[in-house]
Amino acid sequence: DAGVTQSPTHLIKTRGQQVTLRCSPKSGHDTVSWYQQALGQGPQFIFQYYEEEERQRGNFPDRFSGHQFPNYSSELNVNALLLGDSALYLCASSSRTEITYEQYFGPGTRLTVT
Amino acid sequence: AQSVTQPDIHITVSEGASLELRCNYSYGATPYLFWYVQSPGQGLQLLLKYFSGDTLVQGIKGFEAEFKRSQSSFNLRKPSVHWSDAAEYFCAVAPRAGSYQLTFGKGTKLSVIP
Numbered sequence: 759d760a761g762v763t764q765s766p767t768h769l770i771k772t773r774g775q776q777v778t779l780r781c782s783p784k785s786g787h788d789t790v791s792w793y794q795q796a797l798g799q800g801p802q803f804i805f806q807y808y809e810e811e812e813r814q815r816g817n818f819p820d821r822f823s824g825h826q827f828p829n830y831s832s833e834l835n836v837n838a839l840l841l842g843d844s845a846l847y848l849c850a851s852s853s854r855t856e857i858t859y860e861q862y863f864g865p866g867t868r869l870t871v872t
Numbered sequence: 873a874q875s876v877t878q879p880d881i882h883i884t885v886s887e888g889a890s891l892e893l894r895c896n897y898s899y900g901a902t903p904y905l906f907w908y909v910q911s912p913g914q915g916l917q918l919l920l921k922y923f924s925g926d927t928l929v930q931g932i933k934g935f936e937a938e939f940k941r942s943q944s945s946f947n948l949r950k951p952s953v954h955w956s957d958a959a960e961y962f963c964a965v966a967p968r969a970g971s972y973q974l975t976f977g978k979g980t981k982l983s984v985i986p
Contacts, residue, residue, distance in 0.1 A: 800978050859970065
């Protein structure tokens, strides 16, 4: 059983460009959350998707948007990249039918903005 | 707004020694508390969680944590550290049991010397 997978592993972009990161949840999971982890910091919640809609959102600008597909996979899009967007982006999946409320994290995508 | 403080940025212990990592939270209602571990190049792995009930929680890999409401703390402990425990440890809080919007501390890096 594959866990949470993310692609790509690493990415280098230039300021002002746009980027799309992808996440496939753990088998059986229907909810996906995205987190940004800057160097030396803890992860910060960006948003959560369930039933193809954004359900919760953290304190991130509209440049950060997402999408969830019918197969529960998800994309994180960031427009007009800034140097400060350089970070490890983590995807976490969970199942709303499980009462453990445990989230399983992927290995992340390392984004570098130059 | 909820917040999590991990006072120790870096801790070094000898293999076989006991370990305690500190976590303090700020939240008005009953907190839902978690400890995660992150190894280099890996995603976050859940060690244990506290929702209610017994304030001493057992987790995986021999870890335990104690919830102390009076001190707003949720410290992680292990009686005997193994070299493989070297990693970064994050404490996190959720506003309610059904929320996946975790607020993380900045983490404590654990080094283990032989």
